[in-house]
Amino acid sequence: MTKKLEIYKCNICGNIVEVMHEGEGALVCCGEEMKLMSEQKGDPLSERHMPILEENGMEKTIRVGFEPHPMSDEHRVEFIEVISKDKKWVKRKYLDAGDEPEMKFKCDCKEGIDARELCNIHGLWKNEF
Numbered sequence: 001m002t003k004k005l006e007i008y009k010c011n012i013c014g015n016i017v018e019v020m021h022e023g024e025g026a027l028v029c030c031g032e033e034m035k036l037m038s039e040q041k042g043d044p045l046s047e048r049h050m051p052i053l054e055e056n057g058m059e060k061t062i063r064v065g066f067e068p069h070p071m072s073d074e075h076r077v078e079f080i081e082v083i084s085k086d087k088k089w090v091k092r093k094y095l096d097a098g099d100e101p102e103m104k105f106k107c108d109c110k111e112g113i114d115a116r117e118l119c120n121i122h123g124l125w126k127n128e129f
């Protein structure tokens, strides 16, 4: 049984998928069940993986780490996602090595948002605003 917007990884080939529509079955890749990636959390002041929100009216920026997360080929943020509290919309930005670990977007976000980021080494991280 999957849930909408869960992220699963195949520990054999590295495939990563996000659930767009939940169903009863288990997700399988390379002959094994894919592993649900847990949404890790930490103190944003000390944890460089935590998404941070900066606001200027409708203009929002999610950054990864007050001290920016590395963005090298070996170690980088693969994507940043913003999800509305009612899960009716998702905004996602894919990042390459050398990019700033940030995502700009516009919304009033009055109901609040969740932000997630995926580090290619340290996994999935989430913060709520």
Ligand SMILES: [Fe+2]
Residues within 6 Å of the ligand: 049, 069, 075, 076, 119, 120, 121, 122
């Ligand atoms: Fe990392």
